[in-house]
Amino acid sequence: MLKILKLILLLYFSFNFSYANEINTKVDQITKNLRCLICQGQSVYDSQSDFAVSMKLVVKNKIDEGKEEEEIYDYLKNKYGEWIVYEPELNQNTFLLWSIPLILFAFGGLLIIRKVSIK
């Protein structure tokens, strides 16, 4: 009887533990994509500043509320602007940024094809 009880308790706690772990990895994953606005060059994940500590808590609370990753980014973009996320949005200003690698890639491919076909 006692053994069964122990087993149940063990299962219960291990389940709880893995659930907490899962949330923490999700918080880590999201905060790695957030720029710490008062400590340039660091992500919210890396920083221990007051701002970053609170931000981690906010992200955790949002996950507990059942918010999706994208919803959290949108929420923070609404509060702090696009600068808060590392990945720039595709718009008029960032069009070149996103398209140049693709153009260069295609150009490189063409060069290779030409070289190969000449041989």
Place this chain on the structure above:
Amino acid sequence: MSKNIKFLGLLLTLIIIFIILLKGLNVSKDYSNEKLKSKIDFSLNAKKLFSDEIINISDLFDKNSPSVVNIWASWCAPCREEHQFLMKLKDMNINIIGINYKDSPKNAKNFLNSLGNPYSEVITDNDGTKSIEFGAIGVPETFIISGKTNEIIKKYIGPLTSENLIEIKNLLEENA
């Protein structure tokens, strides 16, 4: 001939890079989200500093006219500097809501007892999450928030100055 094309290609690439970098020089590197008109979630609950009572923040705002929200802490030296200006705003009968950021209630109360209390109500933000709802990055920060639309009309990062006072007064009148 192909040498010429190569040279022209190189020149063109260099010119494009030059133009992009030149344009980049004029871009302001200061981080500022002052222009953001984000909405505040008025369903937020918060604890009052003086009575420990938990209230809904919508109760603090005047529904018809804009209010001033000031994030402060007793440990923050610039907050001490700007306090005189908040007192002046209070004398102009302006509704100022204080958010006490990561502070001990005892120190916060001492601060207000010795320098005067400009706030109609002070709510506490022990973990800093409420300040994030306002889009704050630290202390002190001051916001003008519309009671009608819950939107941020104006945001001041850092301590207020005497020039800001006139601007705040005008903004409040314009948006009343």
